[in-house]
Amino acid sequence: MAQAVETLFHSGVVYNEPMSTQILGTKLYIPPPRLSVVHRPRLIERLNAGLHRKLTLVAAPAGFGKTTLVSAWVANCDSQVAWLSLDESDNDPARFLTYFVASLQTIAAGIGEGLLAALRSPQPPPAEAILTDLLNEIATDIQHRFLLVLDDYHVVDSKPVDDALTFLLEHMPQQMQLVIATREDPRLPLARLRARDQLTELRVTDLRFTASEAAGFLNQVMDLDLSAEDIDALETRTEGWIAGLQLAALSLQGHQDTSSFIQSFTGSSRFIIDYLAEEVLERQSDEVRAFLLRTSILERMCAPLCDAVLKGNLNRNSKVAPLPRSLPGSLQLISSELSSQAMLEHLEKSNLFIIPLDNERRWYRYHHLFADLLRQRLLQSTTMSAGDEQTHVAELHIRASQWYEDHGLGPDAFHHAVVANDVERAERLIEGGGMPQHLRVVVTSIVDWLESLPTTVLNARPWLWWRHGSLLLAIGQTTGVEEKLNAAEAALEGGEPDDKTRNLVGQIATARAVLALTRYQPGTIIAQSRRALEYLHPNNLSLRANANWTMGYAYMLQGDRAEARRAYTEAISLSQTAENVFTTILATSGLGQVQEAENQLSLAAETYRRVILLAGDQPLQVISGAYLGLARIFYQWNDLETAKQHGEQSLQLARQYGKVIDRFVVCEVFLARLKLAQGDVAGAVDILDRAGQSARQQNFVHRIPEVAAEQVLALLRQGDVAAAAHLAQTHELPLSQARVHLVQGNPSAALAVLAQLRRQAEAKGWADERLKVLVLEAVALHAHDERDQAVRLLGEALALAEPEGFIRIFVDEGPPMQALLRDAAKPGFPQPELAAGPRTGRDGITLNSLALPGTLYVHQLLAAFEETGSDEEAGKFEEAKGRAPSGQLLIEPLSERELEVLRLLGTELNGPEIAGELMVSLNTMRTHTRNIYNKLGVDNRRAAVRRAEELHLL
Numbered sequence: 014m015a016q017a018v019e020t021l022f023h024s025g026v027v028y029n030e031p032m033s034t035q036i037l038g039t040k041l042y043i044p045p046p047r048l049s050v051v052h053r054p055r056l057i058e059r060l061n062a063g064l065h066r067k068l069t070l071v072a073a074p075a076g077f078g079k080t081t082l083v084s085a086w087v088a089n090c091d092s093q094v095a096w097l098s099l100d101e102s103d104n105d106p107a108r109f110l111t112y113f114v115a116s117l118q119t120i121a122a123g124i125g126e127g128l129l130a131a132l133r134s135p136q137p138p139p140a141e142a143i144l145t146d147l148l149n150e151i152a153t154d155i156q157h158r159f160l161l162v163l164d165d166y167h168v169v170d171s172k173p174v175d176d177a178l179t180f181l182l183e184h185m186p187q188q189m190q191l192v193i194a195t196r197e198d199p200r201l202p203l204a205r206l207r208a209r210d211q212l213t214e215l216r217v218t219d220l221r222f223t224a225s226e227a228a229g230f231l232n233q234v235m236d237l238d239l240s241a242e243d244i245d246a247l248e249t250r251t252e253g254w255i256a257g258l259q260l261a262a263l264s265l266q267g268h269q270d271t272s273s274f275i276q277s278f279t280g281s282s283r284f285i286i287d288y289l290a291e292e293v294l295e296r297q298s299d300e301v302r303a304f305l306l307r308t309s310i311l312e313r314m315c316a317p318l319c320d321a322v323l324k325g326n327l328n329r330n331s332k333v334a335p336l337p338r339s340l341p342g343s344l345q346l347i348s349s350e351l352s353s354q355a356m357l358e359h360l361e362k363s364n365l366f367i368i369p370l371d372n373e374r375r376w377y378r379y380h381h382l383f384a385d386l387l388r389q390r391l392l393q394s395t396t397m398s399a400g401d402e403q404t405h406v407a408e409l410h411i412r413a414s415q416w417y418e419d420h421g422l423g424p425d426a427f428h429h430a431v432v433a434n435d436v437e438r439a440e441r442l443i444e445g446g447g448m449p450q451h452l453r454v455v456v457t458s459i460v461d462w463l464e465s466l467p468t469t470v471l472n473a474r475p476w477l478w479w480r481h482g483s484l485l486l487a488i489g490q491t492t493g494v495e496e497k498l499n500a501a502e503a504a505l506e507g508g509e510p511d512d513k514t515r516n517l518v519g520q521i522a523t524a525r526a527v528l529a530l531t532r533y534q535p536g537t538i539i540a541q542s543r544r545a546l547e548y549l550h551p552n553n554l555s556l557r558a559n560a561n562w563t564m565g566y567a568y569m570l571q572g573d574r575a576e577a578r579r580a581y582t583e584a585i586s587l588s589q590t591a592e593n594v595f596t597t598i599l600a601t602s603g604l605g606q607v608q609e610a611e612n613q614l615s616l617a618a619e620t621y622r623r624v625i626l627l628a629g630d631q632p633l634q635v636i637s638g639a640y641l642g643l644a645r646i647f648y649q650w651n652d653l654e655t656a657k658q659h660g661e662q663s664l665q666l667a668r669q670y671g672k673v674i675d676r677f678v679v680c681e682v683f684l685a686r687l688k689l690a691q692g693d694v695a696g697a698v699d700i701l702d703r704a705g706q707s708a709r710q711q712n713f714v715h716r717i718p719e720v721a722a723e724q725v726l727a728l729l730r731q732g733d734v735a736a737a738a739h740l741a742q743t744h745e746l747p748l749s750q751a752r753v754h755l756v757q758g759n760p761s762a763a764l765a766v767l768a769q770l771r772r773q774a775e776a777k778g779w780a781d782e783r784l785k786v787l788v789l790e791a792v793a794l795h796a797h798d799e800r801d802q803a804v805r806l807l808g809e810a811l812a813l814a815e816p817e818g819f820i821r822i823f824v825d826e827g828p829p830m831q832a833l834l835r836d837a838a839k840p841g842f843p844q845p846e847l848a849a850g851p852r853t854g855r856d857g858i859t860l861n862s863l864a865l866p867g868t869l870y871v872h873q874l875l876a877a878f879e880e881t882g883s884d885e886e887a888g889k890f891e892e893a894k895g896r897a898p899s900g901q902l903l904i905e906p907l908s909e910r911e912l913e914v915l916r917l918l919g920t921e922l923n924g925p926e927i928a929g930e931l932m933v934s935l936n937t938m939r940t941h942t943r944n945i946y947n948k949l950g951v952d953n954r955r956a957a958v959r960r961a962e963e964l965h966l967l
Contacts, residue, residue: 039313039370041116043096043162044084051229053082056219060086063213064158067182068206069192070199070214076256077220079194080164092190093120093159099168100312106173107132108454110143117147121155130630131669140177142668144184152186159189166195175200182206221253230255235262239271246275256380264296294390304356308379309387310409310432315376316354321416322409323353407433414438424455431462436470443480456484475504476517483524486531489674494528512550519549523556526563533715538567555596558587562600569606572777578607595635598627602638609642612780614817618646637666637676644683651820651877653690660684675713678704682716682723689723690825694730701727718744725749729756751789755829758946760797767793784813784822792826795833796952804837815870820877831878838871907948912966914941919958919967 060083063069071079087094097116103109111132114125125147132143169175179201182191193199206212222230227248231237239247251257265271294302308319357377360367366383370376379387391406414429423442430438443459463471463481471477482497498521505514522545529537545560565580584600605620624639640663647656664680681704688697701724708716721744728737734756741749747766754763767790774782787810794803814822823830907915917927928938946952949960961967 036112036115037313039376040098040100040112041096041119042098042370042372043087043094044080044368045372046085046088047081050078050081050085051222051226051234053085053226056082056215057086057089059215059219060213061090064092064190066206066213067185067191067211068201068213069190070203070212071192071194071220072196072198072214073217073220074196074254076254076259077217078255079220082215082220083162083164083192083194087160087162087192090160091158093157095120095159095161096164097162098164099166101168102454102458103169104171104174105454105457106140106171106177109169109171109174110140110177114143114147116161117151120159121151124150124154126630131634131666139669140173141180142665144177144180146665148181148184148186151189155186155188157188160192161189162192162194164194166193166199167197172200182211220255222248222255222258223253224248227253227258230258231262235259235265237262237265237271239265243272243275301356301360304353305360305387306391307409309384309391310406310429311413313370313376313378314357316352316357318413318416319353319357322412407435411435411438414442418442424458427458427462436466436474440474440477444476456488460484460488471500472504475501476520478504479517479520479524483520483527486524486527491528491531494524498524498528515548516550516553519545519547519553519560520556522548523560523563526560530563530566533570535567535570538563538570542567554587554591555593558584558591558593558596558600561587562596562603565600565603569603572779574607574610574778578604581607594627595633598624598633598635601627602636602642605639605642609646610779610781612784612813612817612819614646614649614819618643621646634666634669634674634676637663637680640666641676641680641683644687648683648687648690649817649819649821651824651880653687657684657687660687675708675711675716678708678713678716678720681707682719685723685727689726689730690821694727697723697727698731718746722746722749725752729753748785748789751793755789755793755796756947757943758952759943760793760952763793764790764797780813784810784819787813788822788826788830791833792829795836796829798952798956800836803833807833807837811870820874823874824877831875834871834875834878838868838875907945907966911941911945911948914938915945915957915961916967918942918945918954919961 060069071083073079087096095116096119097112099109099112103112111129114129114132117124118126118129128143128146178191178199182201185191203212207214224245228239228241228244231239231244231247247258247261251261261275265274294305297305304319304323307323308314311318311322357367358374361369361374361377366380367377368380370378378384410429410433414426414433414435417423417426417429423445427439427442430442439462460481463477463484466477471481478497478501482494482501485491485494485497501517501521505517522541526538526541526545529541542560542564546557549557549560551557561580561584565577565584568574568577568580581600581604585597585604588594588596588600601620602624605617605624608617608620621639621642624636628636640659644656644659644663647653647659660680660683664677664684667674667676667680681700685697685700685704688694688700701720705717705720705724707713708720721740725737725741725746726749728734728740729752734753737749738753738757740746741753747770751763751766751770754760754766767786771783771786771790773779774786787806791803791806791810794800794806810823823834914927914931917930922930924938924942925935928935931938942954946957949957951957951960958967
């Protein structure tokens with residue numbers, strides 16, 4: 014939010030201007046202290062005394078003045094206050110955290126802004142991840158002391174929400190205090206907080222009116238002029254229960270013989286409620302009573318909504334029937350003499366358990382207890398049969414549903430349609446597009462309704478079976494999807510084929526394609542995507558776009574990048590026409606991956622930026638891939654700081670999926686590579702250990718080789734060649750095996766592996782893989798003393814890399830590549846044929862000034878080596894290659910056994926003869942030989958002897 018809960022009131026509807034998802038500002042409204050209440054200084058003092066503790070808990074049954082007390086306290090408190098009034102919808106963790114952050118923004122505008130947007134995605138982040146970021150922001154951005162009040166916490170029955178608050182209490186900044194008002198003890202570690210003196214508690218015994226408070230309430234607030242004896246009797250009967258005293262006072266108004274009434278006033282709280290509710294309602298006029306009963310179906314109400322429910326002010330095209338005219342007089346339509354707005358104001362002035370939800374007195378709600386009683390009486394107030402009673406109440410809900418639909422509030426319209434058991438209306442609302450189905454809280458409500466429907470209803474409407482399965486996929490659940498789709502297909506069997514049936518067959522296929530995508534089954538994805546495109550109606554652009562996207566994803570898995578590009582391009586075109594931003598983001602991100610794989614770094618970067626712009630101020634998890642793509646590109650451009658920023662942003666978004674999606678593993682692998690580039694080998698190893706463990710635990714089989722390839726690089730940097738060789742062989746990583754061969758001093762073996770890899774890359778047209786192989790092949794040829802050939806291959810690699818500004822692909826090869834580049838830059842060596850002429854830079858600008866001979870690019874790469882601080886390491890490498898001054902010590906000295914082998918290498922003996930002379934196996938002799946080559950920086954016997962002579966080792 015750019016502003017702190019900036020609300021507008023349009024047609025009586027509260028919504029939040031800057032956000033695409035409505036936030037009910039009334040939930041964040043701090044109830045003003047009521048002037049006509051009893052002042053309770055003893056309780057205010059208790060609350061003030063607990064300001065240094067983490068949690069203040071005000072817990073008591075309904076009607077004990079919890080909210081009234083807390084609102085009076087915070088009105089005169091020195092601390093700033095954020096307020097959140099909870100309702101049953103807040104059982105959804107994402108919705109709860111959304112409003113939690115929104116409440117904080119009433120005192121600190123902008124805090125948690127990115128987190129609010131993330132929470133509105135189809136798969137919201139884990140609560141702990143959100144709270145960690147939020148607590149860090151609070152600690153940094155809010156310096157003053159403040160209170161956060163959670164009112165009516167008892168309506169929340171959600172373990173994830175309880176766990177989130179527990180985490181909050183454990184890590185809460187010192188400037189923050191949590192206040193909870195609830196009817197029931199929350200499932201929080203109260204005993205631990207109590208033992209640590211971090212809990213202030215006010216219970217029923219504290220909140221009960223004392224005799225003096227009861228007297229003040231009854232005589233001064235309610236103006237009853239009761240005797241001390243009568244007050245004591247009522248106080249005793251009600252045991253200080255404030256709501257009971259209020260109901261009693263309302264019943265007493267108009268009674269001549271108050272003492273007799275009080276004497277007959279007996280019973281437990283439950284019976285008192287029933288008795289007094291009847292007394293209060295019966296003393297109201299027919300008009301007021303009808304208003305109370307009928308509007309009790311509404312969780313919140315405003316005058317236009319009440320008019321629609323009571324008078325049937327519906328859209329002219331509405332087919333909602335009027336209420337039965339056979340109702341008793343008290344339930345007939347109210348007269349037009351008193352408008353709904355005037356009635357609401359009258360109820361408020363009469364203290365009839367109505368609570369304003371905004372300063373303008375436009376939105377109200379009934380006291381929860383009173384609303385429950387009204388709803389009960391609504392069902393009991395007619396003389397018709399039970400079935401007719403249900404029909405009557407259903408009509409009220411249908412009218413409310415119609416009003417909400419007319420005002421663009423799909424979720425509320427859907428809620429009332431469900432309560433009315435109007436399956437046809439609920440289905441139409443889902444299908445009509447008025448429900449924001451990219452929001453988890455909305456999807457969850459639809460899924461809950463679908464799960465409540467009997468099989469017979471679903472079989473009669475196969476579309477609902479498909480919708481159930483597709484919505485489960487939308488919130489990241491795959492369990493049960495196959496069964497729902499099978500049921501949809503079974504329900505279609507035997508029916509007359511028509512356009513609607515064919516379209517549903519295509520819809521089912523799109524869901525099957527997405528299900529196969531979660532299982533990395535490219536063949537099934539392609540088959541189901543093609544089936545979807547065959548059956549979907551030509552006008553069903555949104556799902557046709559989705560089918561093209563899934564097909565593009567499958568082609569990328571298969572390595573067919575040309576087909577992937579075609580499918581992604583078609584998906585983008587269709588989704589843009591359909592204004593389906595979500596699919597546009599997915600397909601555009603996929604297109605960026607294709608461009609990146611084709612070494613079009615500048616174009617891919619532009620595409621990834623477009624993805625981020627499409628998401629706007631709501632960074633959905635699906636754009637994690639775009640941030641990671643930018644991170645890889647800036648890494649290649651050797652802008653490691655920008656690469657780190659994008660990589661960490663990508664990981665933050667990826668973690669919001671939880672551990673059910675493998676994207677966080679890919680991010681961690683990249684960040685490990687970044688740490689290796691920065692020389693933090695230990696840090697890279699730690700990240701890779703975590704990533705590998707996660708991949709194994711979550712059965713991300715396809716990600717394990719990626720982790721292993723990076724682990725090979727880390728092991729080689731640590732000097733553990735044997736472990737690196739074992740890992741490369743175990744996971745069949747040819748490029749890693751080639752690197753191991755080079756480190757082992759066996760460039761011939763490396764070249765054999767790389768030659769085969771290059772043939773494969775060229776056959777498949779994989780530009781990125783071909784470039785990787787060319788770079789490493791050039792290093793291997795140089796190590797094999799085929800320097801002219803090495804420079805020729807280096808020229809091919811440079812010609813491919815120079816137009817897009819690749820740097821790290823060369824620098825990451827370390828001193829061997831630096832030595833090769835220095836050779837290439839020397840006079841007398843064949844110069845690589847590089848691209849000349851105008852080039853496009855990273856930002857799409859033609860860089861004519863850089864259209865220079867290829868030698869400039871070589872020197873730029875050499876300068877990058879110097880910037881990385883690798884000159885010292887390169888010097889050691891040169892020294893080990895025999896170019897250091899004579900007599901210089903080796904980087905690692907030879908052992909006595911290796912010196913013995915080296916001396917025999919200087920003779921005419923062959924390998925088996927040397928092994929016989931040493932009385933060791935041929936394999937052992939070869940191991941000693943490889944170690945000698947590695948330490949001397951050579952790759953053959955003659956070079957080893959020559960190098961040993963230069964160092965006076967023979």
